Amino acid sequence: MTSSVTVPKIRIRNLSKSFGNNQVLRNINMDVPEGTSFVIIGGSGSGKSVLLRCILGLMVPDSGSIEIDGKNIFDLSHSQRDEKLEQMGMLFQNAALFDSLPIWENVAFALLYGHRKKHKTITRLEAHEKAFRVLELVGLDPERVGDLYPDELSGGMQKRVGLARAIVSKPEIIFFDEPTTGLDPIMGAVIDGLIKACVDKLGSTAIAITHDMASAQRIGDQAAMLYQGELIWQGQADKLLEADNPYVHQFTHGLRHGPIKVETKIEIKGQGG
Numbered sequence: 001m002t003s004s005v006t007v008p009k010i011r012i013r014n015l016s017k018s019f020g021n022n023q024v025l026r027n028i029n030m031d032v033p034e035g036t037s038f039v040i041i042g043g044s045g046s047g048k049s050v051l052l053r054c055i056l057g058l059m060v061p062d063s064g065s066i067e068i069d070g071k072n073i074f075d076l077s078h079s080q081r082d083e084k085l086e087q088m089g090m091l092f093q094n095a096a097l098f099d100s101l102p103i104w105e106n107v108a109f110a111l112l113y114g115h116r117k118k119h120k121t122i123t124r125l126e127a128h129e130k131a132f133r134v135l136e137l138v139g140l141d142p143e144r145v146g147d148l149y150p151d152e153l154s155g156g157m158q159k160r161v162g163l164a165r166a167i168v169s170k171p172e173i174i175f176f177d178e179p180t181t182g183l184d185p186i187m188g189a190v191i192d193g194l195i196k197a198c199v200d201k202l203g204s205t206a207i208a209i210t211h212d213m214a215s216a217q218r219i220g221d222q223a224a225m226l227y228q229g230e231l232i233w234q235g236q237a238d239k240l241l242e243a244d245n246p247y248v249h250q251f252t253h254g255l256r257h258g259p260i261k262v263e264t265k266i267e268i269k270g271q272g273g
């Protein structure tokens with residue numbers, strides 16, 4: 001009889017990271033199954049970005065392992081790690097577009113300038129056509145915006161361009177860093193819908209970090225909460241608001257009172273919550 005064991009796309013074990021006396025990640029364990037969207041929530045300074053940087057291989061942890069497709073990324077050679085990085089797409093918090101490049105070239109950046117061999121032979125014309133197709137996919141009119149520069153677009157449009165750039169190489173893993181920050185609630189919902197649609201269409205595995213509960217529930221299949229560097233809760237994203245963990249409850253409901261203490265310089269009187 002054969003037993004089939006499914007290897008998670010991303011598997012993190014006993015991951016810890018400190019900066020001097022500041023222990024930022026404490027013994028993190030987490031599995032992200034292939035094709036699922038995993039959302040990490042947590043307050044400011046809880047370690048979300050550091051965790052993301054470690055998974056991207058941009059920061060080396062003090063201990064623990066991060067396996068992608070069953071291989072510890074810290075055991076790979078530089079070129080193997082670069083290859084893994086090129087299977088990943090990333091939508092940064094502020095879209096992080098190159099101001100000096102037109103929109104289409106921002107979208108096609110990985111195709112034109114990435115290291116992956118299969119893209120080396122792409123012509124500018126092919127890259128241009130591909131960028132136009134992906135811009136359409138994220139709901140932008142390529143004829144109208146393709147030759148503009150980032151500062152000529154609104155924040156919501158820039159996020160769409162950032163999403164187009166993140167998916168242009170059909171990455172196996174996509175990271176979203178605060179995808180709805182700075183957007184109005186309706187545009188936030190639109191971007192979340194696009195993210196979900198793109199991830200589903202590509203069959204990618206996604207990791208998103210966010211403070212935005214509505215966004216976490218729209219994007220995520222699974223969710224986890226980081227608090228002071230520890231993953232204190234993991235479960236289904238649609239159960240976040242009902243979680244009976246008091247830290248998760250306080251955070252997801254935005255309550256001032258609870259186990260999470262936030263220092264303020266002024267005393268706020270009255271109003272419960």
Ligand SMILES: Nc1ncnc2c1ncn2[C@@H]1O[C@H](COP(=O)(O)OP(=O)(O)OP(=O)(O)O)[C@@H](O)[C@H]1O
Binds near residue numbers: 046049051
């Ligand atoms: N390169 C670094 N050197 C020293 N300390 C760092 C470095 N990067 C992060 N930290 C520290 O790690 C802690 C967690 O930071 P991190 O950026 O991961 O928080 P976060 O949860 O992403 O917060 P936010 O939601 O505000 O972006 C903070 O105390 C921060 O000062």
